[in-house]
Amino acid sequence: MKTHKKERQTLLREAIQSTPFVTDEELAKRFEVSIQTIRLDRMEMSIPELRERIKSVATYQWNETVKALPIDEVIGEMVDLELDNRAISILDISKEHVFSRNQIARGHHLFAQANSLAVAVINDELALTARADIKFMRQVKSGERVIAKATVTGKDPKGRTVVEVDSYVDQDHVFSGVFEMYRSNEHKGVETDENRS
Amino acid sequence: MKTHKKERQTLLREAIQSTPFVTDEELAKRFEVSIQTIRLDRMEMSIPELRERIKSVATYQWNETVKALPIDEVIGEMVDLELDNRAISILDISKEHVFSRNQIARGHHLFAQANSLAVAVINDELALTARADIKFMRQVKSGERVIAKATVTGKDPKGRTVVEVDSYVDQDHVFSGVFEMYRSNEHKGVETDENRS
Structure with missing residues (x-):
């Protein structure tokens, strides 16, 4: 209009x-x-510009610290964190992330952003990925900004913490992943949406 | 003995x-x-030592060239290739691949090795990952050598090429992944094990 x-x-x-x-x-x-x-x-x-907006929206409630890894080992820039609940990170796709031939982002970089976010959201000194089911929905090109949102959705039958990560470029859903995370204090676990309500 | x-x-x-x-x-x-x-x-x-043995076992039948990406964009060292059939690569895990805290290899490096091998095995100028179901079976430590073996197992109902990748450290199965690969000439596809026999 x-x-x-x-x-x-x-x-x-x-x-x-x-x-x-x-x-x-x-x-x-x-x-x-x-x-x-x-x-x-x-x-x-x-x-303010998008990056600053994301930070200001996010950080007013971000008074927690990443536990499972040093923050500089998170791939992308983390802008929000609530342990065992949710986390957000931003990754700007540049030349180093793409296939030289077609400028399409390589899958393992989108995976690395999502997977390290799934590790970072865990409230434990040790968090390792046991399994992941991932989908690449649309190609991401050099110059695009990927916003990944991780949500802890519950526990699987083996007591692992399940983290869903959805990544977006603008309004486009570009990646989704369900990560089963092993943690050292599995018995503590997390509440599911059901027993939280 | x-x-x-x-x-x-x-x-x-x-x-x-x-x-x-x-x-x-x-x-x-x-x-x-x-x-x-x-x-x-x-x-x-x-x-000869293992690396040389793998090369000599592998390369006598390796007279094909990677098509979907430049060979230097394959993560790890590729030692065997038969397009649309199988491929093998070696990745030596070093400091750069591990969590600083516990020296355990980060998932996205094992994923990157497997995923780029799944791309490399495709006999097409364009190969992109649509979906992957992956498992991390045991921790890999700094100093270990990961041998990834990719096998093209067929086509899924959407005409995508399915590539199974299994990675080993010595005799230990450390990673497995089923990759659904999009390719530009999907109509050509590949034979399944069934109609090949």
Whole structure:
């Protein structure tokens, strides 16, 4: 929809409030203006860029520390963490992550982001991946930003912690994985959605 | 079994002939001697070390070229290839591959070795991973050598090529993965074991 500046800025503010992870590219498409126009709108309204928004949305409740590995061993930049519950990380895909021939991100980098997030979310000194069922839904190209969201969904029958990780580029779901994590204090485990409610 | 040198060397030669991927460590354990003794035995009998044996076993039939990616983008050292049939690679686990805290290899490196082998075995200019079901069976430590074997097992109902990858340290099965690979010439596909026999 094409709108006047004032109207557009009002709608823009609403859009960013309701979906804080939306990118400038996405907003430009939605409002049928250039990305530069969106940036100027944001600056006029003092709305920070996506990365800063993600951090501010995330970190107000991020007062926990990664336990299972040093934070610099997490692949991507972690922006949110609630141990044994959820975590979010960002990975900017660059030349080093893609096949030279077609600039498509190599699967093991998306896997590494998701898998290290699944390790990081575990509230234990030791967390190892026992099994994973993963899907690559659409190709990710050099220059794209992948946001991975990990959610602890429960325990499997063997007492392992199950972590689901979904990764997005803009609104596109690009990767999903279900990780069964071994931990040293398996008997403690986590609550499932069922017994938590 | 403890044996005299001459007898041991005869048995050693037979053992290596029947299982060429056996390591010096494994042989030392089997013959109840030191690894150094096995190395000296091998030198006396002019039997090359494992890496060279794998290459010589493998390359006599390796007259094909990787198609889906440049060979230097394969993670690990590829030592055998028969397109749309099977491939083998070796990855030596070093400091860069392990968690700093416990020296256990990080899952994404074993995944990267297996996944890039699954890509490399495809006889197509374009091969991308659509889905994978993977298991980590035992921890791999820094200093261990992982041998991954990929086998093309058929097509799934969507016409994707299915590649099974099993990775070993000595005789231990450390990783297994079933990869569903998308390729540009899906209609060509591959024969299954059933219609090949």
